[in-house]
Amino acid sequence: MASVSGLGGFDSASLVDQLMALEKLPQQRLQSRASSEQLQLNSLQTLNSKVASLATRAAAAADLATWGGLAATSTDAKVGVSAGATASPGSLTIKVEKTALSHQLGFTSTAARTDAVVAGGTQVTLDRLDGTTTTIDTKDGTLQGLADALNDPANKTGVRASLVSTAGGFRLLVESTTTGRASDFGLTNADGSALLGGATARAGQDAELGLGAGITVTSPTNTFTDLVPGVTVTVAAGSAGTTSEVTVSRDEAGALKLVKDLVDSLNSVLTEMSSLTAYGTGTAGTGKGMLAGDSTVRSVQAELRATIFGSGNESLSAYGIEIDRTGAFKLDEDAFKKTYAADPAGTAASISGGFAARVEAAADAASNKDTGLLTAAVTGRKAGIERLNDSVEAWDLRLELRRTALSRQFTALETALSTMNSQSTWLAGQISALGSSSNS
Template sequence: MSGSASISGLSSGLDTASIIEQLMQLEAVPQTRLKSRLTTEKSVLTTLQALNTKVAALATSAADLLKPAAWNAVTATSSETKVAVSAASTAGPGSFSVRVDRTALSHRLEMASAVGASTAGTVPATVRLDRLDGTPAVDLATDGTLNGLARAINDPANATGLRATAVKVGPDQYRLVVESAATGAAGDFTLTDAADGSDLLGGATVRAGRDAQVTIGDSIVATSSSNTFADLVPGVTVTLAGGTASGTTSQVVLARDPAATTAAVKALVTAVNSILSDIDTQSRTGSGTRGPLAGDTGIRSVRDQLLNSVFPGDGTSLSDLGIQTDRSGRLVLDEATLRKAYDTDPTALQARLTAPGTGFVDRVRAAAATASDRVNGTLTTAITGRTATIDRLDDGVEAWDLRLELRRNALTRQYTALETALNQMSSQSSWLAGQLSSLTTSGS
C-alpha cells in the first residue's frame, strides 16, 4: 500500500487517483503475463502428476502380472455342499476325493446338579481349572454361587478359553454347561474344588473334545483341531460344515481358470489404452484448444514406448494371441483368440507374454517403469522441471509485487506534490488578486 497521502484533484480538478490506477495497470502488464504463465505451468504440472500416477500404477500392475502366481489361477469346486473348498494362487490343477470321518468337537461339561442361580454356598469359593495340556492350573475366585462361577469363567481377564452358560431346568433351578471355546482334542479340561479336588455340582457329563478327520482318496488320513483343513493340498483349504455326517464324500476338482487370466490381460490392455488416450487428449494440436502437453517430445516418447510394447522386437507378432494395434494407435484385445491360445497351451501363452525383454507384459512394465521412475523417469524429470519453473515464476511475481508497490508510492508522491504546488499557486494568485483589487480601490 502507498505510504504517502494523496489529494486527488484538489487543485487541478483531475482525478489523479484514477490516473495513478491506470498507470499502474500499464506498469503491471509484465507481472500479469508472469501470472498467466504461472497458471499455465501449474495446470501442466497437475496434468503431468496425474499422468505419472497412472503410469506408475500400470508399472505395478504389470509387475504383479509377471509373477508366476498370477498365471496359476484355478477354480475349486466340491460335489458336496457340506464340504467347502477354496484355492489360493499357489494351487495347481488336479482332483481328489474327501471322505468325512468325523467333524471337530469342543470339550464340554454338563453339571449334574440343578441349583439356584444366586444361592450362596452351592459352589466353592475357589474353583480350579486344569486344561490338561501341561500348563499350570488356574484358580478362579467365585462368590459361592452358580452365577458367580459362570462370571469367573467368562471373565476375559481370566483368559480361561471356556464359555459357561446357566441353563434353566425348573423354577429357580439351573444347571451349568461349560464348553471350550476352541474345538479339538487338545481343548479338554476339568473343573474341581480347589480346596480338596472334589467334583463340582454333583459331577458332570463329559463330551470329550475331538479333532476333525478326513480321508483323502482311499487311505490318506488328515486331522485338524477345527473343521478347517488349511493347505490340505498345496494352496487348497477344505472346510467341513458342523455336524456333517461321517461317510460324507466329496469330489474336489481344481481346474485352471482361463477367465481370470483373460481378465488380467484385458485389464492391462485397458490401462495402457487409458494412458494413451490421456496423452492424446493432453497433447492435441491443430484447430481448437491446444492440449497442455502439446509439443512435449518426452510425453510423445512415453506414448510410443507403451504402444510399441505390443511388438516383441524379434520380428514376431502377438496377433495370434489376440493382441494388436488399430488405426487410431490403440491396443486391441480379441478375448476369444486369447482364450483359444490359453486352452491350447497355457504355459506357452504365459511364456510369450512374460518373457524378459520380449514379452508384452514385461515390455509394458519396462516402459511404464522408465517413464515413472522416482529418480530419473521421463515424467519425473518433466515434473521436476515444471516445479522449478513454477518456483522461479513465483519469485518473479513476488519481486514484481515489491516493484509495483514502490512505483505506486512514487506516482502518489508525484501527483500529491503536483496538487500541493497547484494549491500554493492558486493561493498566491488569490492573494495577488486581492492586493491588486485593494490598490484600485485606494487610487479611486
C-alpha cells in the first residue's frame, strides 16, 4: 500500500520506523545470543582439537615400542654409526685399515673420438673376476662408440667409461660401478688382443676395519651392515688410518623428550581450559572466560588432572612427575634422567603403561569423534545455534508483516486526518462567510 506520510501533519513513516525498532528488539536479542553461542562454539571446537592432539601424543608415549630407541655415537665424523631395533648397548674401538675401492683400467693409447680403436671389427670382450665374459658391440669401433657401448644400461656391463682429454688426444678410463675386490674386470678386443695398447690397472679393494685383539672385518663397500647385531658402521672414502670410539647407549634424550612433550601438551590443554572457564573478577567480570563455568570442560579438566594418580602404590614422583597446587604438571628432568639411567626398561614400562595410558584414555574420552564429551558438547551447541538462526529468520517474516500492517494503519489515519483538515478548512470558510453577510 502506498504511503502518504505527512498528509495529516505528522510523519507516519518516521513513527513506523520507531515502532519497528522496538519490534526488532527480540530479534536482535536472538541475533546477539546466536553470535555469542558461535564464539563459544569456536572456542569449544579449538579446545576439542587440542585435546585430540593430546590424545595422539599420549598414545605415542603409551606405545612401549617408542621407548626402545638407542643412540649411536662416534668420536670421529669419518666413521658414521647407526643403531637398529636389534642393537644392544655397548662400545667398540674401530680402526679403519682400508676403504673400499672400485677396479679401474686406464688405457695407454690416445685417440680422437671418431678414430677406430677396436681391432678386428666392432666388438670387445669384458672379462670379469668370476670367470664370466660378455661381448659388447660398439657398432662402429670408434673410441666414442666404445665408451657409449660400455655406458649403455641395456648392455648391463657393470662399468662406466670416461674419455679423458690429454695433450695427445683422449684416453679411455673404465671403472667398475661397484667397489670391492670382486669388482675386478678385464677389457680386450674380441680376439683377446690388447685394446688401445693395453691398460694400467688399479685393483678393486674391500674396506677393512680392525676391532682389536686380532679381529679384522671386511666389506666390499664402505658400509658394514650389522658389524655387531643391529649396528651399522659407514666409513668415509680416504679415512684409512682413522681410529674412532663407537658407542651405542639408551636414547636418554629421546625418552626425556617423549615425556616432556607429553607434560607440556597436557599443561597447554589444562591452561586453555582454566582460561576458558574462568568466572572473572570484579563487577565488570574482568577475566571472564568464553566458556565460564562450563561443566563439561571442567569435568574433562578434572579427569586429566586425575591422571597423576596411578593404581596401588604407584608414584610418578620417582620419575620426576608431580602436580603443583595450581593444578599444573611439573617434570624434574634430573630426577627422570637418574631413574631412567638406573632402569630404562622399567621406567619405560611404568610411564607408557601407566601415566601416558591414563592421559590417552582421558583425552580420548573427551575428544573421540563419535563418543567424546567435548565432541557431544560441540554437536549440541551447533544444533542450538541452528535453532536460534531459524528463529531469527522467522522474525524477518513477522517483522515484514508487522511493518505492512502499521503502514496501512497510519496511511488510513493520515488520509482521515487530511479529510478532516479539508472539511475543517471548508467549514471555517463558511462560518467566516456567514459572519460577513450578517455584518452587511
